[in-house]
Amino acid sequence: MKAIDLSRDAKEFLPRAKSTGVSLWRSLLLLFAALASASLMGAVGFLVLRLVVPTAPVYTSLVFALVSLVLILRWIARAFDWIMPWYYVLPAIVFLFTFTFFPVIMTFVLAFTDYAGTRNGELNIKSETRVLEVDGVVLTIENVRNFDCADLRNGCSGVRTLLYASGNHPTTATHLDGTTLTLEEPAPAGRSVLGVELYLPDLGFGFETDVVAADGATLMLERAPPFPPDLERTTLRLDRDAVTRTMLRDEGAEITLNSPLPDSFEVEAIARYNDFGWVGTGNFRTILRQATSALIPIFTWNVLFAVTTVIVNTVAGVFLAVLLNNPDLRFKALYRTLLIVPWALPNIITLQVWRGFLNQNFGAVNRLLMLFDVTDTPINWLGEMWPARAAVLLVNLWLGLPFMMTATLGALSAIPRELYEAAKIDGANAWQSFWGVTAPLLRTALIPITLTGFAFNFNNFNVIFLLTDGGPPVSWGTSTARGTDILISWAYNEAFRSQGGLAYGLGSAISIVIFVITVAVSLVNFRVTGALREEPNT
Amino acid sequence: MNRNYLSMAGVVAAAATLLTLLVATTPPPVTEELFLVIPRGWIRFLGGFGVVVAALSSCAYLYGRARRPARAGQYALTAGTHLFIWLVIGLVFYPVVYLLSVSFNRNNSVANIPPKGGNLLVRSGVLPDPAEVSLVQYAKVLSDTHLDPYQWGLIVLATLALSTLLGLRAMRKRVDNPYRLERYQQLSAWGIFLCLVALVLSIQPGHFYALNRAGEQIPASSERMIVLYIRNTLLVSGTTGLLAVLLSTTAGYAFARMRFEGRYQTLLTFVFVQMFPSFMALVAIFYLMSYLDLLNTFVGLILAYSGAAIAFSSWIFKGYLESVSPSLEEAAMVDGATRWGAFWRIILPISVPMLLFIFLLQFIGTYSEFILANTILIGQEHWTVGIGLRQFSSGRFDTQWGALAASAVLGSLPILLIFYSFQEALTGQYTAGGVKG
Numbered sequence: 001m002k003a004i005d006l007s008r009d010a011k012e013f014l015p016r017a018k019s020t021g022v023s024l025w026r027s028l029l030l031l032f033a034a035l036a037s038a039s040l041m042g043a044v045g046f047l048v049l050r051l052v053v054p055t056a057p058v059y060t061s062l063v064f065a066l067v068s069l070v071l072i073l074r075w076i077a078r079a080f081d082w083i084m085p086w087y088y089v090l091p092a093i094v095f096l097f098t099f100t101f102f103p104v105i106m107t108f109v110l111a112f113t114d115y116a117g118t119r120n121g122e123l124n125i126k127s128e129t130r131v132l133e134v135d136g137v138v139l140t141i142e143n144v145r146n147f148d149c150a151d152l153r154n155g156c157s158g159v160r161t162l163l164y165a166s167g168n169h170p171t172t173a174t175h176l177d178g179t180t181l182t183l184e185e186p187a188p189a190g191r192s193v194l195g196v197e198l199y200l201p202d203l204g205f206g207f208e209t210d211v212v213a214a215d216g217a218t219l220m221l222e223r224a225p226p227f228p229p230d231l232e233r234t235t236l237r238l239d240r241d242a243v244t245r246t247m248l249r250d251e252g253a254e255i256t257l258n259s260p261l262p263d264s265f266e267v268e269a270i271a272r273y274n275d276f277g278w279v280g281t282g283n284f285r286t287i288l289r290q291a292t293s294a295l296i297p298i299f300t301w302n303v304l305f306a307v308t309t310v311i312v313n314t315v316a317g318v319f320l321a322v323l324l325n326n327p328d329l330r331f332k333a334l335y336r337t338l339l340i341v342p343w344a345l346p347n348i349i350t351l352q353v354w355r356g357f358l359n360q361n362f363g364a365v366n367r368l369l370m371l372f373d374v375t376d377t378p379i380n381w382l383g384e385m386w387p388a389r390a391a392v393l394l395v396n397l398w399l400g401l402p403f404m405m406t407a408t409l410g411a412l413s414a415i416p417r418e419l420y421e422a423a424k425i426d427g428a429n430a431w432q433s434f435w436g437v438t439a440p441l442l443r444t445a446l447i448p449i450t451l452t453g454f455a456f457n458f459n460n461f462n463v464i465f466l467l468t469d470g471g472p473p474v475s476w477g478t479s480t481a482r483g484t485d486i487l488i489s490w491a492y493n494e495a496f497r498s499q500g501g502l503a504y505g506l507g508s509a510i511s512i513v514i515f516v517i518t519v520a521v522s523l524v525n526f527r528v529t530g531a532l533r534e535e536p537n538t
Numbered sequence: 539m540n541r542n543y544l545s546m547a548g549v550v551a552a553a554a555t556l557l558t559l560l561v562a563t564t565p566p567p568v569t570e571e572l573f574l575v576i577p578r579g580w581i582r583f584l585g586g587f588g589v590v591v592a593a594l595s596s597c598a599y600l601y602g603r604a605r606r607p608a609r610a611g612q613y614a615l616t617a618g619t620h621l622f623i624w625l626v627i628g629l630v631f632y633p634v635v636y637l638l639s640v641s642f643n644r645n646n647s648v649a650n651i652p653p654k655g656g657n658l659l660v661r662s663g664v665l666p667d668p669a670e671v672s673l674v675q676y677a678k679v680l681s682d683t684h685l686d687p688y689q690w691g692l693i694v695l696a697t698l699a700l701s702t703l704l705g706l707r708a709m710r711k712r713v714d715n716p717y718r719l720e721r722y723q724q725l726s727a728w729g730i731f732l733c734l735v736a737l738v739l740s741i742q743p744g745h746f747y748a749l750n751r752a753g754e755q756i757p758a759s760s761e762r763m764i765v766l767y768i769r770n771t772l773l774v775s776g777t778t779g780l781l782a783v784l785l786s787t788t789a790g791y792a793f794a795r796m797r798f799e800g801r802y803q804t805l806l807t808f809v810f811v812q813m814f815p816s817f818m819a820l821v822a823i824f825y826l827m828s829y830l831d832l833l834n835t836f837v838g839l840i841l842a843y844s845g846a847a848i849a850f851s852s853w854i855f856k857g858y859l860e861s862v863s864p865s866l867e868e869a870a871m872v873d874g875a876t877r878w879g880a881f882w883r884i885i886l887p888i889s890v891p892m893l894l895f896i897f898l899l900q901f902i903g904t905y906s907e908f909i910l911a912n913t914i915l916i917g918q919e920h921w922t923v924g925i926g927l928r929q930f931s932s933g934r935f936d937t938q939w940g941a942l943a944a945s946a947v948l949g950s951l952p953i954l955l956i957f958y959s960f961q962e963a964l965t966g967q968y969t970a971g972g973v974k975g
Contacts, residue, residue, distance in 0.1 A: 092808075344958060495820070
């Protein structure tokens with residue numbers, strides 16, 4: 001017979017509560033069906049609303065979806081009562097899925113694309129140029145420079161384009177009465193008439209006016225022409241009808257489309273999309289290619305930063321806590337209250353203030369250090385790599401000390417007094433009882449805290465971004481990987497700074513590397529603390 | 539016994555002599571470019587501190603010998619500890635004190651040459667010149683804030699309620715039956731809370747304007763809208779905290795108390811999704827929000843925060859409920875309550891402190907979030923405190939140091955007040971080990 005492990009919770013030895021016995025998949029399927037139909041209702045509701053109120057914002061669809069979800073769920077609860085436990089979790093799941101899980105999945109997808117500021121999938125209005133000649137599927141364009149596909153993956157091959165039809169439509173009018181113009185035949189179907197140009201023979205040029213309303217062959221003009229026009233020479237200004245085609249290749253000014261344009265389509269101009277697409281493991285290869293200039297030094301500093309911060313903060317926190325735990329010490333509560341002030345101030349503010357304190361010539365820190373002659377020359381805290389790294393660690397100590405101290409005090413207060421008394425009876429002095437009683441018990445309590453601290457500081461974006469801004473630039477680095485940049489600020493620089501060329505795809509790929517590391521650290525944490533240790537599937 | 543006191547006097551005299559010598563032999567400070575330097579000053583400082591520690595400890599030791607000889611060593615140690623802790627407090631508070639004095643100083647520039655006169659600390663620039671003390675920085679950052687009369691009324695009401703609360707708290711120790719006071723304390727706490735909520739909801743960008751020469755209203759410049767930034771941050775943090783509490787309680791309850799297929803898997807998903815720092819999915823979130831027309835809205839930002847907040851809070855609440863015995867609910871259910879009834883009538887009321895903790899944790903965490911807010915809130919009228927301060931530290935920093943300090947102090951006040959009002963609730967959870975993972 002196995003000995004009963006007393007460290008485990010007594011609950012684990014008791015008979016377990018009965019499971020509902022309905023398979024996970026059936027519940028999930030039912031919930032998914034409910035969510036899907038609610039989304040459908042949301043979309044339908046939104047589209048109907050758009051018909052009535054054309055300016056309705058897209059988020060109204062969320063409201064429709066929510067209302068229908070509640071109705072559907074009520075019905076399901078009546079029909080299948082075993083679904084009940086899921087209802088308690090559902091609100092949290094819906095939010096988690098939409099605003100965390102979905103973006104995470106999207107990040108994974110984007111990591112394999114070359115999505116970037118210049119390749120954002122949108123129409124590039126600046127690339128619009130006139131089409132000079134059409135020959136079947138081959139077009140000749142006017143401005144090759146603006147149209148250039150050099151930023152895109154495979155040049156112009158496979159890139160979507162938008163071809164604009166000419167907006168001018170010559171026609172004949174039969175009758176003009178004030179501002180009401182009657183055409184011989186209705187305007188082309190499916191296109192709206194924006195304006196009209198009437199030729200005035202008396203003056204020898206055309207008169208242009210906007211069209212207020214159009215009904216078949218009858219147009220309401222905004223203004224009446226000052227002289228009688230020649231109705232035979234009427235030109236309608238239509239909206240710019242456009243068709244989408246994909247380019248196969250480009251040779252100088254000649255562009256080949258995948259299929260010819262419609263017969264009646266008089267093409268006037270062309271614009272291309274900033275297409276992005278799959279690059280496979282390209283982003284990860286880029287990361288590896290920058291191994292010596294970015295990945296390895298940044299990763300090393302990132303680990304160094306997280307480990308040093310945790311060690312320094314823990315040692316300092318434990319030291320202070322042990323001092324404060326002295327039962328003879330008076331004003332303990334006052335000291336504790338005073339010492340947690342850096343924790344009580346929002347770090348988003350204090351970090352930005354610290355930036356001023358670290359100013360080389362005028363900052364308070366250098367003033368103090370110079371006054372006491374600690375350094376010969378003022379330290380360039382934010383301008384040189386090692387001082388900047390030291391500054392990050394020091395400020396992080398200031399920020400993190402109160403938490404470590406409080407956590408250690410908690411752990412210390414959990415150690416029973418009797419143990420110390422027993423140690424004393426056995427003849428231990430204070431030093432011996434610290435290493436024999438306090439240290440081992442404290443170690444067990446502090447391991448999960450330090451591991452969490454490591455995971456937190458590994459991604460401590462605020463400290464790096466607001467204090468040193470990742471700087472200073474270093475000789476081995478790149479414009480996005482600098483002296484104090486950690487992985488996460490590197491990813492941010494690649495994705496959202498102009499130096500990184502707004503490479504969203506690359507930034508997402510770095511995020512995934514970080515994610516893998518964070519999960520690995522957390523798994524170790526859970527293994528050590530047993531936070532997840534429970535019976536799967538009871 | 540007398541001998542001990544005599545020795546103490548001797549120790550004090552010796553320490554005083556040593557200190558006087560130390561100060562007297564200190565060479566006069568020399569000027570090195572912009573800095574004032576005491577040559578080898580750190581050795582003298584450490585020496586002086588050592589002398590004080592040694593003197594105080596010996597005095598305590600001798601005093602201990604006189605009172606309780608067996609614990610004399612303990613006395614000496616405790617006295618040294620006190621001094622050391624005060625040194626640490628000095629170091630921790632130096633930036634805070636400096637920030638406060640900058641904010642109350644007339645000088646706005648970080649590139650400020652310290653005055654020639656005054657004491658050593660002022661001459662060396664270690665502390666700002668007290669002769670320049672003024673409220674000019676606060677007046678500047680607040681000058682374009684024009685609140686309506688009823689909003690001033692709300693502020694007065696909140697202040698009154700606060701003083702009532704503090705007064706009641708002080709009275710508590712002297713009254714025989716403190717429980718009668720508790721109701722009034724609760725009432726005034728609610729009063730403060732409601733006044734603040736009304737204030738936060740009622741302050742609008744329209745309250746921030748300057749008057750030009752012709753007496754027309756022109757929009758305030760972005761450095762002078764700190765009150766609006768604070769209001770925005772409070773609104774976002776408060777709603778995120780509320781959302782986290784509302785949505786995570788039921789989930790935490792189900793995870794802790796119900797057994798159903800898929801429970802463990804869902805729990806694992808919660809934990810792992812929560813590990814992905816939400817700002818790493820920034821591109822995707824930005825895309826999602828622009829698709830939903832929620833860019834530059836508080837709703838969009840709150841929703842972006844909600845996912846991580848909910849996962850974390852559910853996890854904490856589950857951990858808390860597992861430490862609560864289920865016997866209460868079981869009793870209620872034996873008496874005919876439904877599951878929901880047991881949750882609503884039993885679990886929720888007893889977990890109010892935990893819910894408060896979850897709310898405050900989210901509130902404080904959201905208050906300090908920078909990157910999502912910076913990405914989603916483009917318009918200046920939507921800025922949060924962190925973004926608002928950043929304009930001082932990038933660009934015109936040199937000329938805005940005092941305004942930055944004043945804004946920083948104002949922006950820190952809400953969190954500082956909340957933190958110290960709920961200090962036990964906030965730090966106690968860590969000390970009690972209520973937070974796992």
